[in-house]
Amino acid sequence: MEILVLNGIVNGLVVGGVYALIGMSLTLLYGVLRVVNFAHGEMVIGGSFLAYVLFHAAGIPPLLALPVAAVSFFALGYVAYYLLIPRLARSDDPESMSFLMMYGVSIALAALMLLLFEADSRSIDYTFNPISMKIGPVYVSTARVVALAITIVVSAAVGLFLFATLPGKALRAAIMNREAIQIMGVDIVRLSAFAFALATGLAGITGVLVALVFPAFNAFSGPEYSIIGFIVIVLGGLGNPIGALLAGVAYGLVEQLATVFLPQALAQIVGFGLLVAVILFRNAGFMRWRVGR
């Protein structure tokens, strides 16, 4: 039992790291753009498929796929921003409409991946040498350890960027007050495009990690990750990257430990229930949603 719990903690950290990256990119998007990216899960899975193609068609190992995914998704994000977002501001209710639009994007991306890769679940047959490592009394696959290390590096880099560089500070300022930062002379359109591209680039990186950490993925795995992303950003407070980081790790730990004690399906229900409870009870208090008595 003790071993199982320890195992749950280690796996929780690994999985939680992936969730934290998803949450950080989602929350940046929401914070800067007020866009709720329902297609985020599909972007992540797109990264997994990219790693899959690079490995099986060109023999490029997943670790080298990371920079490829980051750069290509970053560029795609720039293009997608100018295609999708500026027009959105013209509708009556941009926030709900953004959700609907990204819902459409998510369907389209899932369909595209279905056309390219069919409905079968895929996995990358890449193995590290040695296959697993012994950490204390538990064995963990090397892929997971590597993924955890990458997660830590990437999230540290994002944190450093957000808190120690001028563009990063501009992003955080835009999250706090979108109007004031324009008065300070920041080009909000360029900044938003950058935020969108950054979030997509992070999604690409996360996708490669998903391919390393989880046993398999397919064209329809996206919504699962989107919903987990929503849970994480709500738990961490919308628009708060550090909150998302902590909430992602916490959620991963809870999920993995729940599977130790509960059946798999029940553990999932616990996750969704957690989301509902947090939104209903916590936010009603301090974020002052319009309470209809």
Place this chain on the structure above:
Amino acid sequence: MATATPSSRTADRERADRIYFTLAALLGGIVIVYFACVPLLGGNLAFHFYLMLWITMASGFNVSSGFSGYMPFGYVAFYGVGAFTTAILVKKVGMPVLATLPLAGLAGLILALLFAPTLRLSGIYFAIVSLALAAICRLVITNMPETITGGSFGLQLGSHAEPVLSFYVMMVVMLVALGTILWLSRSRLGKALRAVRDDAEAADMMGINIARVRLQGWLIAAFFPAVCGGVEAWYTNVVDTETAFNTLITAKTVIYAVAGGLGTVTGPVVGAIAMVWLDELIWRRFPLLNLLILGLATVLLVLFLPRGIVGTVLRWRPGWRRFVP
């Protein structure tokens, strides 16, 4: 018009009302005659059955999103629960199918009451919670004992298939839904719902019981998809969690309603007719691209026609607002 006296203004309004109701009756008549003729003249039963189903679903969604301002992205929960209610009652209790349909609607109402606390949320929080609740419903039903819900194989209703009868039942459900929404759009409740949507505090000041009005709108929006689920279970004779809780059902409902335009009675009807027809056309030509085009259509719709077909026409000709149901 500017110098209209009170009496001529009343006459003007009466004239507008007359046009409104004539138009509503005319459109309703056309719809009834058209659909009633489909089985008689040997038309495409399945296509028209699903057309009516989507009209009903989109109209129900409109009550929540167009009238009350809530976007339930987990709308499929009501549909799925309705489908399973009918299937379980027919298969395990042995009730006649027709008798189970009101109970399917009742199940939708009960679910709506359970979800009622979420009405205090707004905007994107409501949408996300609704999505999560639908996922919970699917997981709960999937994990129920196989003797009740049939597990992953689902439930077969057996020898209860009556395509033509279920077609006409679907037609009755659609007409009841359209009638309800026509009534709602002119009723005190409908006006109160719109007032609460636009400015809850002002509506509160005017003496509207916000919580009650919202709940009533929510119950109407939940009833019809649940009945639709029941009728569809009867029509296809099989229910399983994969199809009954498929998020595509929510997606299509939302897209069709938005395509027509939220907030009017005719909007979702026009949207459903246009999009189901388009869907069928695409499906026949490029079966593989269907899903991709559905997604792209949604994006284009939001970007270029956010008010929908009817909404755009009404924006272009605001004077018609008084005449168009």
